[in-house]
Amino acid sequence: MVTHKKHYLYNVIFLWIINYYVTKLTQNYFESDYLCNVNCYLEIMIIVNILYSMLLNKCSRCHKGDVFVSKNPYDFKNMFNVLKTCSHCNLIYEREPSFFYGAMYVSYAISSGWFILWYALENFVLNWETMHFALFVTGFVIVVSPLTLRWSRLIWLNFFFKYKKEYNQNPEKNIG
Numbered sequence: 001m002v003t004h005k006k007h008y009l010y011n012v013i014f015l016w017i018i019n020y021y022v023t024k025l026t027q028n029y030f031e032s033d034y035l036c037n038v039n040c041y042l043e044i045m046i047i048v049n050i051l052y053s054m055l056l057n058k059c060s061r062c063h064k065g066d067v068f069v070s071k072n073p074y075d076f077k078n079m080f081n082v083l084k085t086c087s088h089c090n091l092i093y094e095r096e097p098s099f100f101y102g103a104m105y106v107s108y109a110i111s112s113g114w115f116i117l118w119y120a121l122e123n124f125v126l127n128w129e130t131m132h133f134a135l136f137v138t139g140f141v142i143v144v145s146p147l148t149l150r151w152s153r154l155i156w157l158n159f160f161f162k163y164k165k166e167y168n169q170n171p172e173k174n175i176g
């Protein structure tokens with residue numbers, strides 16, 4: 001009975017947090033007279049640009065050249081190997097030594113995201129036994145870790161070099 005109450009309390013807190021953020025986000029986006037004002041459109045475009053670069057392994061500045069040597073995140077030989085420069089706009093990916101160490105913060109956020117996602121599914125859909133669930137999630141996070149690593153580096157790169165149309169179109173003008 002006691003554990004039941006605890007479980008219920010956790011669910012309420014969890015839902016409250018999710019609800020808080022969803023409300024905040026949607027308020028920002030949809031409170032204006034128009035469904036989506038210019039700022040909101042720009043924000044969505046930034047997210048779309050980051051997703052494009054992240055999912056397709058593309059240079060964050062020009063969206064043309066590759067970032068990781070291998071296109072396959074599960075190519076264990078080249079898992080950590082990032083090209084020196086972009087083949088299209090000559091962007092130097094590792095601006096300073098250990099530039100990609102900062103990607104650890106992003107990696108931490110993505111991993112937390114996996115946990116939150118599975119926690120929500122467990123509570124509202126799956127309802128597995130706690131032990132099975134814990135083992136499954138641990139396994140899942142290990143299996144997707146190469147993907148998490150890749151995405152975290154690409155997102156980190158996107159934080160510093162935003163997509164610019166001119167770099168996409170005129171490679172000859174570009175300098176690192």
Ligand SMILES: [Zn+2]
Pocket residue numbers: 059060061062063064065086087088089090091
């Ligand atoms: Zn580039």
